[in-house]
Amino acid sequence: MSQPSMWEALRGVVRRDLLLAMRHRSDVAMSVFFVVIVASLFPLGVGPEPTVLRMIGPGVLWVTALLACLLSLGRLFTADYLDGVLEQMLLIPQPLVVLVVGKVFAHWVFSGLPVVLLSPLLGLQFGLGGDSLGVLTLSLLLGTPTLSMIGAIGAALTLGLRGSGFLVALLVLPLFVPVLIFGAGAVTSSLAGIGSEANLSLLGACFLLSLAFAPWATAVALRIALE
Amino acid sequence: MQWGSLTEFWAMGGYGLYVWTSFGASALCMVWEVLAVWRRHAAAASRDVS
């Protein structure tokens, strides 16, 4: 029997996780509705003043996306950990990093991507328009995978611990700060008419940096958790 | 020596509250930490013997 290549292993993991997620569609719907509801609460709390809403909009939407990612992190490894599949997965001949990348990608497709697709609508609620809507979507498209990758480290470190929900927030939120700053900054600067290229490229740098380090750290953390 | 009297020293040119809060809090934290470590060691050592 020939061993599957790394690419095939990656595709296998992604397909499996996507299939599993498709069978629990209500989970996905929940994270999407969470974002919609939280984003709709802010105008009710702050008041309908359009200039104020436009000012806080980028930050609010970004923080909402961040929280949605955080809440969905529990799903990333827990189910596989509880039924013992994860332990079997550590034994595959391919590097564990490949598996991590696959799982994180599948997680992003069902937690980050819906937020990205929904963001233009949510932006309209806050009176964003034209260019800034595009920048919001683009910044979330670059930023949410980064959040998923960084969050995976926290999810792996707290795997199976009591009170891991709060703990993962405590560990991961400080690591999300740069992404939040650049992501919301991109939209704010496009609203101010300064141009969002600088912020977007820094966001891209964050993405590349976390792509280079986060799956590797997650793999180490998974091995520690399952030893 | 730039302080004419003790009250002048305490006043710190009008900033006494800020200066003494800072130094007081730092001293308090450090003393508390030393005591905490001391007690932790005492507790650990006593349980070790029993």
Add this chain to the structure above:
Amino acid sequence: MSFTGINWFKYSSPQAFHPLAGRMIPWFSAAALVLIGVGLYIGFFVAPTDFQQGDAYRIIFVHVPAAWMSMFLYVIMAAWAGLGLGLNARPSFMMAQAIAPTGAMFTFLALLTGSMWGKPTWGAWWVWDARLTSELILLFQYIGIILLRASIDDLRRADRASAVFALVGVVNVPIIYFSVRWWNTLHQGASVSMTASPKMAATMVTAMLVMTLGFWMYSIAVTLARMRCVIVERERQPAWGKNASIQEVAEAR
């Protein structure tokens, strides 16, 4: 494995380290007391009043050393953690565990004294300056490491998981510092700059450096003392007891 005649590896075992640390603590404590005393004397009685900030500037004699220590200690903690992961060495993890609370305390002090200095100087208790923000995030990371360790019962996993997080945090803090600086240039509103500090007299610098050295000595003394606690506490763990199987002891190491 001898190194200039002394077997350094002897001290890498907890049982040998415990008495050695006990002998070293009084010396470092004495050095800390003397240096902090001298630093306070220079700071309060030799250093002149600043003509711009008045006597409020004297807060920096505790603020700057505390801020420096908070960062030094984090880097040192992460280095021990990395060494522990690389060499699979238990004492390194114990060092990292011993350093974390002291580092967190200095971070807290740096934030507190920073706001005490900021109120009279800037007129605000808190400013979203790059240094303050990264110091705040540093505090969150210290707390995260301590809580992560506390919530894992298995010692080996606790050691390694908190080590991984400490190492991730080392990358994070500089990124946050630069991102907040960048962010501040975008939001010109709160343009209070901490970097435009007035020229300092030589005695001020001396007081600051002596205080920093004193804090170093204090940190070493407290860390060694806490290391002793950790060693004693861990010896009580089942894997260290006389009835433990060889395999259990081997796993614990």
